[in-house]
Amino acid sequence: MELMPNFDLHRPTEVEEAVKLRAETDGALYVAGGTDMIVNVRRGIEQPAALIDLSSVQELQEIVEDNEGLHIGASVTLQTVTNDRRIQAEYTGVAEAAAAVAGPTHQSYGTVGGNLCLDTRCLFYNQSEWWRKSNDYCMKERGDICHVAPGGKRCFAAFSGDVAPTALIHNAEVDLVGPNGRRRVPLTDIYRNDGMNHLAIEPGELLTVLHLPKTEAGQPSAYEKARVRGSIDFPLAGAAVWLKQVDGKVEELRIALTAVNPYPQLVKKLDKFxxxxxxxxxxxxxAEMVQSQAKPMRTTTVKPWYRRRVVGAIARRLTAKLSEAR
Ligand SMILES: Cc1cc2nc3c(=O)[nH]c(=O)nc-3n(C[C@H](O)[C@H](O)[C@H](O)COP(=O)(O)OP(=O)(O)OC[C@H]3O[C@@H](n4cnc5c(N)ncnc54)[C@H](O)[C@@H]3O)c2cc1C
Structure with a gap:
């Protein structure tokens, strides 16, 4: 780790103020819990001229319930999500995913917004400055080639957040506030299959709310992941499952994956069931469909073939569990 570099720290109290600061300050980045951002700053991966600390923006700290569903502020901590009885009961997979992020200390600082906007990860990227320099860096950061697929022109860094796949299976939407105003979009629209630039949001846009719709509430959902260290680790492969059955037959099945692609991915063609x-x-x-749609690359110390098999096995197990629960 490098020493903490110098940067300006802004602590706005309103959403609009945060967005304005971000737009008007060259090289500024948002920081929420800082559990990923600060690691990246100390590794020299991020070199912000200024950080805009969101922790004093009250509007982002609230969970509101109404006829449409639950609206979770971006700065609500993962610990709060884990312990919220409404989320446990009605969006179970989301609570399970929040509880699976890192360890308890990270969950008490880490936020929903930070988790959804988490940078993609790779063995050749999440390293110290001297390590990356000795490899001539990589395509994602200051270098020219991708060490995972040296002949190609794409970056395969994997999205490895736990909460996004569970929010996707509940048809979540998000609010984004930027210099051009506020908009509400399906969560799936903010991701693209590009490890270098996986967030399809405008520069400076702030994610303010995660909306979990009422229509999805109460249907069984679940999340599970494989990781190297059970007590504290990113997913090597993770799957979230949502299942609606009527008279013992599938009405709708949704599965989303994490850590096996540059974006959290809804599995396609499940309507055949x-x-x-x-x-x-x-x-x-x-399990086979999940395995064939997952495309893990050599972005972790654990082999891609194992992660592909594991993600299929997790999806199969969770689907079986949910189908028996009803
Ligand atoms: C040892 C270790 C283990 C970890 N294990 C896991 C794990 O198992 N699973 C997992 O998912 N994560 C893991 N993490 C990463 C991190 O702890 C979590 O993803 C956490 O939820 C990030 O939230 P944060 O509030 O700390 O985000 P920050 O670090 O503050 O920010 C993360 C990114 O999101 C952006 N951002 C934050 N809030 C917003 C917003 N409202 N709008 C737009 N952009 C925003 C920031 O600019 C930054 O790019 C781990 C981290 C460490 C150090």
Whole structure:
């Protein structure tokens, strides 16, 4: 780790003030809990001229419930999400994912917004300055080539946040506030399949609210991940499952993956299971579909083939568990 570099620190109290500061300050970045940002600053990966600390913006700290659903402020901590009884009961996978992030200390500082806007990760990127320099850096940061796929022109750094896949299966939306105003978009729209630039939001836009719709509440959902250290680690592969059954048959099945692609990914073509019973052969087919759509690359110390198999196995297990629960 490097020493903490010099930068200006701004502590706005209003959303609009934060957005204005970000737009008017060259080289400024948002920081929420700082559990990822500060590590990246001390590794020299991020070199902000200024940080805009969101911790004093009250509007971002609230969870509001109304007829439309639950509206979780971006600076609500993962610990609060884990312990919220409404989220536990009605959006279970989201509470499970928040509880699976890092360890308890990170959860008490780390926020929903920081988790959804987490930078992508790679073995060749999340390293100290001297380590990256000795490798001539990489395409994602100051270098020219991707060490994962040296012949290619793409960066394969993996999105490794735990909360996004669980919010995706609940059809979540987010509010974004930028210099051009406020907009509400489906969560799936803020991600793209590009490890260098995976967030499809405008420069300086602030994510302010995660909306979990009422229509999705109460359907069983679950999240599980594989990681090197069970007590504190990013997912090597993670899957979130949402299942609606009627009379023992699937009405709708949703599965989303994390850590096996540069973006949190909804598994496609699951509508083929609508109207069917989830027997062993259907569950095997689900595992195969998940494995074939997951594209882990050599971005962790653990081999891609293992992560692909594991993510299929997790999705199969969670789907079986949810199908038996009803
Ligand atoms: C040892 C260790 C283990 C970890 N394990 C996990 C893990 O298992 N799973 C996991 O998901 N994460 C893990 N993390 C990463 C991190 O702790 C969490 O992702 C956390 O939720 C990040 O939230 P934060 O508030 O600390 O974000 P910050 O570090 O403050 O910010 C993260 C990024 O989000 C941006 N940002 C923050 N808030 C907003 C906003 N409202 N709008 C727009 N952009 C915003 C920041 O500019 C920054 O780019 C780990 C970190 C460490 C150090």
């Amino acid at each position: 609508s109207g069917t019973k989830l027997d062993d052969s259907a569950l095997d087919e689900i």
